[in-house]
Amino acid sequence: MTKRILVVEDQEDLRGILRDLLTGSGYEVAEAVDGRDGVAKAQSERPDLILMDIQLPVIDGYEAIRQIKADRNLKATPIIAVSSFAMKGDEEKARASGCDHYVTKPYSPLQLLRIIRGFLGEKV
Amino acid sequence: MVEELRRDLAEARDQQAATSDILRVISSSPTDLQRVVAEVAESAARLCDAYDAVIWQADADVLRLVAHHGPIEVGPVGQFTLRLVREFLIGRIALERRTIQVADLQTEIDEYPEGRDHARRFGYHTQLGVPLIRAGEAIGVIAVRRTEVRPFTERQVELLRTFADQAVIAIENARLFDETREALERQTATAEVLKVIASSPADVQPVLDAIAAAGCRLLGGHTSILRLLDGDAMRFGAMFSSTSTSPEVAIRIRQPLMVSADAVPSELVAKRKPVIIVDTETDHRISSANRDIARGRGYRSFLAVPLVRGEAVFGALNVSRREPGTFADKEVVLLQTFADQAVIAIENVRLFEEIAQKSRELEIASQHKSQFVANMSHELRTPLAAILGYAELMQEGFYGALSEKSTDALTRIRSNGKHLLGLINTVLDIAKIESGQFSLNLAEYALDSVVETVRVATESLAETKKLSLKTDVAKKLPVGLGDEQRLTQVLLNLVGNAIKFTDTGEVRITATAMNGHFTVAVTDTGPGIPPEELKRVFEQFHQIDNSNTKAKGGTGLGLAIAKQIVEMHGGRIWVESTLGKGATFQMELPIRAEDRKGPSAS
DSSP states (O other), rough: OEEEEEOSSSSSSHHHHHHHHHHHHEEEEESSSSSHHHHHHHHHOOSSSSEESSSSSSSSSHHHHHHHHHHHTTSOOOOOESEEEESTHHHHHHHHHTTTEEEEEOOOOHHHHHHHHHHOOOOO | OOHHHHHHHHHHHHHHHHHHHHHHHHHHTOOOHHHHHHHHHHHHHTTTTOOOOOOOOTTEEEEEEEESSSSSSSOOOOOOOOOTTTTTTHHHHHTTTOOOOEGGGOTTTTHHHHHHHHHHHOOOOOOEEEEEEEEEEEEEEEEEEEESOOOOOHHHHHHHHHHHHHHHHHHHHHHHHHHHHHHHHHHHHHHHHHHHHHHHHSHHHHOOOOOOHHHHHHHOOOOOEEEETTTTTHHHHHESSSSOOHHHHHHHSOOOOOOOGGGHHHHHHOSSEEEEEEEEEOOTOOOOOHHHHHHTTTEEEEEEEEEEEETTTEEEEEEESSSSSOOOHHHHHHHHHHHHHHHHHHHHHHHHHHHHHHHHHHHHHHHHHHHHHHHHHHHHHHHHHHHOOOOOHTTTTTTTOOOOHHHHHHHHHHHHHHHHHHOOOOOOOOHHHTTTOOOOEEEEEEEHHHHHHHHHHHHHHHHHHOEEEEEEETTTTTEEEEEEHHHHHHHHHHHHHHHHHHHEEEEEEEEEEEEEEEEEEEEEESSSSOOTTTTTTGGEEEOOHHHHHHHHOOOOOOOHHHHHHHHTTOOOOEEOOTTTTEEEEEEEESSOOOOOOOOOOO
C-alpha cells in the first residue's frame, strides 16, 4: 500500500523539492501551505507521516504540531519538524511542542529521505 | 646731668620691659589682635606718662577704634569710627603719614576744627600721634592724650614710635593669619566642590547644592540661591540658608523669575558682571515687592554673580546678608569662582549625557545591524536551500539520466552552493556573537571523532594540493563536554586555513589531554605568519595583507569566530610561527567545559 506523507511548507520551491523527492521515491504526497491548513489536511488526509515547517503563516509550526498531537486520531502520526531557525533553543521548542524529529534547513533531500524511511519502518 | 642720665636709664629700662611684654603677647597669641593692641595701648599710656592712649585702624574711608586705655571717653572699641579727614588730628596723621603733636588741641580752631570740638567735648588738651606704617602705607594711628597742656618729650615721642612699630607687627600678624585661614577655607571649600563634581558626573544637583552651601558659609551669608537661565526666566537650581525657611517662602523661592521683570538679573544677563546691593532698603534696583521679601526673610544686602559660558550668561549665584554693607573684592572673586565651578559641573553633566545618549543610539544602531544581518542570512539560505535541493535531486537521477558533463556541472553547482552556505553561516555567526545570541549546546563528545570528522572532510582538499594530511591523536582520550558541532567548526577552520596556505609539505593535527585540558594543534609547513600579525589574525575581518592571502580569498571572520567559540568553552587559542617555516595554531580546552557567555565582539 502506498504511504501518504503530508508536506506543510509555505515556500512553493521547497514544496516542489519534497514533492519530487517523495513521489519519485514511491510516496503519495499531500500538501498544505500554512499551519491551519496543515492541521485540517492532517485530519482529512490521515497521512502516515508529516513534514512540518516551523515558520508558517496563520499559525506557526509549533502550534500546528501541538494541535495535531492533541487529536486522538493523529497522536501516533510521526511529525518531522523542518526549520531554518538555528538559534539556541529552537530544537528544544520544537521538541516541546511534540514533534518526533527535528531537521534544520538547508537539508540534503536524500538524508531526509533516509530519516523518513526510518520512521516508516522501511529499509533505509 | 646725673639726674638726667638716671632718668634716661630708667626710661630705657621701662621701654625695654614694655617692649618685651608686648612681644611676648604677640608671640603667644598672634591671632588675638584685640589683646595685643590693648597691651600696646596700656604700655604706651603708662610709659609716655599720659593718662590715655588710643589705637585706630584704617578701614576704607574711616579710622576704626581698635584699642583704648585711659579715662578720656572715645566710644565703643571695635565699633567707633572717625572720618579719615584732615580736620581731625588723627586723620591728618594718617593722611600725611607723619608724627604730629599738638600742645593744646582745644585752641586749634584753624588747623583742626573737628579735633578741637572733640577735645573740648571730652576734655583733653595735649595729643601726640604716630602713624602705623606698613609698606609705606598708613594702616592706622597710635595716639596718647593728656587732660592738661603738657607736651610730650622727644624721648616719649620716640617711645611712642616704638609702640607704633609693635602695633604694626601685631596688626600685620593678625592680618596674615586671617588671610591664611581664609585662603585655607576657600581652598577647602573649592576642593570639596571639585570632589562633588568628580563624584557625580551624571547628576548636577549635588554639585549645585555644594556650591550654594560653600558660597553661603564662606561669605557668612544669610541665604545663598543658585538659579539657571531657561529662556526668559531664571529657574531655581539650589539653595542654602543659615536660617530656617518657611514652606511658603521655600515655594516662592522655587518659582521661576522673569529676567525682564527684575533689575538685578537683567543687569547680570546684560553686563555679565557681579552685582552688589549694599542696602536693599535704599537701592533703586530693588523693587518694593523684593524689598518686602528681604524684610520678611531678614536680609539687607546681597552679592550676585553670573554663571557664564562662553559669551552667554546661563545662571546666577547670589549670597545675601543680614546687615547692609558692601562685599570685599576677594569675596566677589570667591563667589565668582564657585559660579565658574557650577558652570564646569553643568557642562560636565551635559557632555556626559550627550555621550551616554550617543552610545545608546550607537548600541541601538548596532543591534539593528546585527538583527538585519541575521535576517538577511536567513533570507539568503531559503533560496539556497532550493538550489541545493534541486541540484541534489537532479544529480541523484530523480529527473532522468544525465550525461557525464551534466553530472560534473551539477557537482560544481552543489560544491559552490555549499561554499556559499558556509559563508552565510559565518556571517550569521558573527551577527549572533554581536547581538549576544551566540551560545553553546553542551553535550558529551569524543575528541578523536571530532578530529576524524575534520580529517574526512578535508582529505580530498589536501589530496588536490598534494599535501599529506596526518593526525596524531593520543590513545584513550577522556570523554569531553562541549559543543561538538562548534568545536568541529573551529578545527575545520584551522585545518582548512592550513591547507589553503600551504603549497608543499604536510598538515598535521595533534590532540592530547593533560591536567584537565585537551590540547589540539594544527601544524603546517606553509609560509608562516610575520610576528606582528600573530595576535591580530584573531581579529574580525583581519587578513594578512599580502598578495598571497588576497589570491586565497576568505572573509577574515573564521579565526575571530574560532576564538569566540574556544573562549566560550573557557579555553584559549593562539598561534606560533616562524616566517618561512610554517605555523602552529593551538587551542587548549577544558575537558569539561561550562558555557560562559562570550564577550560581545564589538
